Amino acid sequence: MTPLLPYLKFVHFCALLVWCAGLFALPALLSLYGRCANREERVRVVAATRFTYVALASPAAVLAVVSGTAMIHATGSYGGWMLAKLTLVTGMVFFHALCAKLVLVLQRNPEAIGSGWLLATALVPLLLVPGVLAMVLWQPRFGGG
Numbered sequence: 001m002t003p004l005l006p007y008l009k010f011v012h013f014c015a016l017l018v019w020c021a022g023l024f025a026l027p028a029l030l031s032l033y034g035r036c037a038n039r040e041e042r043v044r045v046v047a048a049t050r051f052t053y054v055a056l057a058s059p060a061a062v063l064a065v066v067s068g069t070a071m072i073h074a075t076g077s078y079g080g081w082m083l084a085k086l087t088l089v090t091g092m093v094f095f096h097a098l099c100a101k102l103v104l105v106l107q108r109n110p111e112a113i114g115s116g117w118l119l120a121t122a123l124v125p126l127l128l129v130p131g132v133l134a135m136v137l138w139q140p141r142f143g144g145g
């Protein structure tokens with residue numbers, strides 16, 4: 001397993017880059033739904049959102065979680081920091097799912113939620129992603145763990 005570690009880390013990093021970029025792009029794209037001047041513009045925004053969600057963010061999220069899970073045993077990452085990291089990653093997964101729900105709601109009624117509120121949801125990954133990075137880079141000890 002250990003000779004695979006650099007490859008797993010490479011896959012983990014690449015997947016994270018795409019997943020995190022997707023989680024930041026989705027609130028911006030969703031905030032455009034209610035601002036389209038005509039049908040043609042809306043079709044473009046919907047297509048861009050779907051591409052970001054289905055072709056980029058979702059496969060990257062799966063790859064990030066699978067590669068990360070495969071590295072737990074190889075790196076012996078069993079400390080409290082890993083539990084804290086996984087809690088924050090769970091928050092990212094919930095936010096990912098929330099974006100899908102928002103896509104469905106806005107497809108039915110593009111003005112159902114104000115653009116400002118939709119843009120403000122970017123605060124969630126803005127807090128979670130640095131939190132995950134802090135856990136993994138500093139690996140703080142919680143209690144004795």
Ligand code: HEM
Binds near residue numbers: 012016073089
């Ligand atoms: C279920 C999801 C995840 C699991 C199971 C997981 C697991 C792991 C493991 C075991 C390592 C190796 C730690 C070490 O070398 O000591 C690692 C490295 C890393 N992970 Fe994750 N991870 C996940 C998601 C994420 C996410 C969402 C981010 C960022 C937002 C992230 C950022 C990093 C970084 C930056 C490293 C490299 C740390 C280093 O080499 O110093 N991971 N991950």
